[in-house]
Amino acid sequence: MNIQSRLYPAGRLLLAVLVLSAAALYSYKAQAASPQPPIPRGVAMKSWQENGHGGKYLLQIVAGRAPKAGKRLAGTVTSDTNCDADAEGLSHCQNIIELTDGSRITVIDTHNMHVNRCMSPGERISLIGIDKSWVMATTSTK
Numbered sequence: 001m002n003i004q005s006r007l008y009p010a011g012r013l014l015l016a017v018l019v020l021s022a023a024a025l026y027s028y029k030a031q032a033a034s035p036q037p038p039i040p041r042g043v044a045m046k047s048w049q050e051n052g053h054g055g056k057y058l059l060q061i062v063a064g065r066a067p068k069a070g071k072r073l074a075g076t077v078t079s080d081t082n083c084d085a086d087a088e089g090l091s092h093c094q095n096i097i098e099l100t101d102g103s104r105i106t107v108i109d110t111h112n113m114h115v116n117r118c119m120s121p122g123e124r125i126s127l128i129g130i131d132k133s134w135v136m137a138t139t140s141t142k
Contacts (some may be wrong), residue, residue, distance in 0.1 A: 052116025064105030
């Protein structure tokens with residue numbers, strides 16, 4: 001009985017380590033399985049469900065050059081495709097935007113289109129660069 005009383009705290013510790021390890025592994029797999037990209041640091045948005053609120057859209061650039069960080073450009077949305085929602089209810093709309101400097105960028109607009117509308121072809125928007133992969137767009141209609 002003396003050996004059991006000495007091993008009991010060690011067994012409890014081992015069990016706690018196993019449970020915490022399993023929980024951490026499950027949490028990691030759940031996060032890794034999410035189709036949403038991480039929201040860049042410094043962007044005042046906690047969830048992709050908020051994207052588009054008040055006419056402000058965080059857009060991920062997949063083709064073309066982003067405006068330099070802090071630089072503003074105007075543009076016109078020329079397309080809105082691939083808007084099917086995923087399992088989390090988020091759409092990953094693909095938009096082509098023609099910028100006033102003559103260049104074009106292709107972006108992914110991750111948003112819940114049942115809460116915040118898609119950007120529309122022909123719509124004029126204002127863009128500000130965040131970094132080489134992200135821009136913030138503001139639509140004229142709020």
